[in-house]
Amino acid sequence: MSLQTAIRDGINRALRPMGVQVVRGYSTDRAIQPFLSAHRTETAARRAGLSIEDYIDRYSAAPGATAETVEVLLRLADLGDHVARVCEIGAGTGRYTARVIGALRPDVYEVYETAQDWLPRLRALPNVIIQPADGHTLRATRTASVDLVHAHKVFVYLPLVVTVGYLEEMVRVVRPGGVVAFDIVTDNCLDEPTTKAWVSSGATLYGMISRSWIVDLLARRNLSLVGGHFVPLSEGRTELLVFRRD
Ligand SMILES: C[S@@+](CC[C@H](N)C(=O)[O-])C[C@H]1O[C@@H](n2cnc3c(N)ncnc32)[C@H](O)[C@@H]1O
Numbered sequence: 001m002s003l004q005t006a007i008r009d010g011i012n013r014a015l016r017p018m019g020v021q022v023v024r025g026y027s028t029d030r031a032i033q034p035f036l037s038a039h040r041t042e043t044a045a046r047r048a049g050l051s052i053e054d055y056i057d058r059y060s061a062a063p064g065a066t067a068e069t070v071e072v073l074l075r076l077a078d079l080g081d082h083v084a085r086v087c088e089i090g091a092g093t094g095r096y097t098a099r100v101i102g103a104l105r106p107d108v109y110e111v112y113e114t115a116q117d118w119l120p121r122l123r124a125l126p127n128v129i130i131q132p133a134d135g136h137t138l139r140a141t142r143t144a145s146v147d148l149v150h151a152h153k154v155f156v157y158l159p160l161v162v163t164v165g166y167l168e169e170m171v172r173v174v175r176p177g178g179v180v181a182f183d184i185v186t187d188n189c190l191d192e193p194t195t196k197a198w199v200s201s202g203a204t205l206y207g208m209i210s211r212s213w214i215v216d217l218l219a220r221r222n223l224s225l226v227g228g229h230f231v232p233l234s235e236g237r238t239e240l241l242v243f244r245r246d
Contacts, residue, residue, distance in 0.1 A: 031162040032135040035092055038117035053095040062232035069240060070099040072229040076242040077179040079104060083147035089166060090154035094122050101126055110141055138169040146173050150181040156206050156238055171221045174245045180223055183231050183238040186211035194236045203235050222246040
């Protein structure tokens, strides 16, 4: 246990009679969800002799999952090997960022990430610019300007209205013929064993969104579903959905 954790636990024990507690985070906005500490994750990956990508894949009990997901995304997106602009929401560890940059060699890669501690790592990747992340919008990105806008393991745990707000923004910033991709927990992901496992472990972190509801919502905004792919998630799976703007 780190000194910081020990101090926080001590403070929380003292505050318990008052019904309040201290939690890690930088914002009281429910849209901004804390993530793994960059320092702790980097240290643990280094100790295990693994890259961050391999460490996170192993943490989710799915070695190779990041590489496979990006491969499927790029095949469905069919954007060639050079694009002008990519935008990513909640890039965090940068495991998808690095692979997409390697494959699409964008002139500019815009990142909206609310966790400050992951920013130095993301900023070090080629052509990345860190945009001001307010947790809800892509306000620094021009309308119809990006070839690909994507998010991974982000909409699985944000409140529904925040996800839908981001989807509206993705629709706004993608160029005609461009691609919108993200993973969510759909009704297809929640089979009987997964549902039982979630209930018995009290997995309150994730939320499910109806696949047909999302597909219909985006169809009304001129986005056609190109394909889907299941992606492992600790305690289950998500569905990566890839759409093209008409
Ligand atoms: C579960 S992590 C996934 C990180 C990365 N995409 C990956 O798969 O390794 C979710 C990421 O979304 C970021 N995040 C949380 N709320 C956000 C918000 N409202 N807007 C943008 N990013 C957010 C977190 O800081 C974190 O980096």
